[in-house]
């Protein structure tokens with residue numbers, strides 16, 4: 009049985025060796041000189057730092073193969089499209105490891121919010137790779153003829169493509185959080201993004217200030233400043249009730265007099281607390297209002313919870 013797991017630096021000598029074999033002896037890759045371990049480490053770090061998966065398959069106590077997803081192209085409109093690579097040690101081929109690695113890579117890329125996966129397969133004659141991709145739902149979208157020259161031959165690339173379930177929203181949020189500065193700038197972009205992506209009327213982000221025992225609006229997106237820019241901690245949505253669950257949903261808000269006094273909510277508002285895990289305390293809330301009743305689908309809730317999770321480290325940045 010093979011184990012599929014995220015690659016670490018310790019796997020790199022084996023990964024480098026597997027890749028070098030295919031650089032030297034096959035047309036599966038268009039590299040001609042095998043990169044050394046230092047270069048493979050740089051490439052791995054770059055992939056992982058972008059939140060993309062880099063996996064190895066372990067079999068018989070050895071690293072038997074590796075796979076990763078990399079950005080398909082650098083220009084920003086391509087940011088929800090990834091390209092896969094998968095290489096199995098010659099001793100371990102045709103044992104299902106390629107399939108296991110690529111399946112996991114697809115799952116992880118989907119949950120990271122990517123939208124399409126592309127395979128650029130070196131050589132029309134690479135039946136193993138073409139078959140593997142077909143089995144996992146890729147379809148052939150074209151052949152670029154004679155675009156490579158290796159071993160004195162002209163070589164084609166076969167392009168294959170597979171849709172991923174990701175909507176791109178989590179990835180978009182990830183990009184905002186990674187590239188935005190300073191804190192208020194990030195929060196403003198997040199509020200704007202949430203409002204536009206969900207077509208909502210208004211989004212506000214609040215922080216909990218324990219020193220002054222206050223909940224305070226930091227940013228908002230939409231028409232009109234918040235009705236309650238600041239209110240006492242014990243009156244708002246950060247009391248015992250929300251400490252005990254992850255999401256305060258519309259039903260809770262409408263049913264609880266405390267929430268009504270604090271926010272004047274209707275059934276078209278959703279409030280999601282942001283938890284600080286180590287302290288098990290609420291550090292902030294996301295408040296989203298819509299024009300419509302019953303405006304929030306399961307999908308909206310998932311996105312907002314993901315957002316609350318991703319925003320957690322931003323609170324630690326402190327005000328600029």
Ligand SMILES: CC(C)(COP(=O)(O)OP(=O)(O)OC[C@H]1O[C@@H](n2cnc3c(N)ncnc32)[C@H](O)[C@@H]1OP(=O)(O)O)[C@@H](O)C(=O)NCCC(=O)NCCS
Nearest residue numbers: 036094095096101102103104105106107129136137139140
């Ligand atoms: C292509 C590669 C990744 C496939 O991995 P693998 O572990 O050998 O393949 P699996 O055992 O998981 O097989 C997956 C499917 O491909 C088929 N397959 C694998 N190798 C094959 C081959 N040489 N000829 C025909 N079919 C092949 C398998 O039969 C299986 O299909 P099935 O489910 O219909 O039986 C691996 O052979 C490899 O590393 N090749 C060299 C490098 C390479 O080409 N990488 C891809 C770069 S895009």
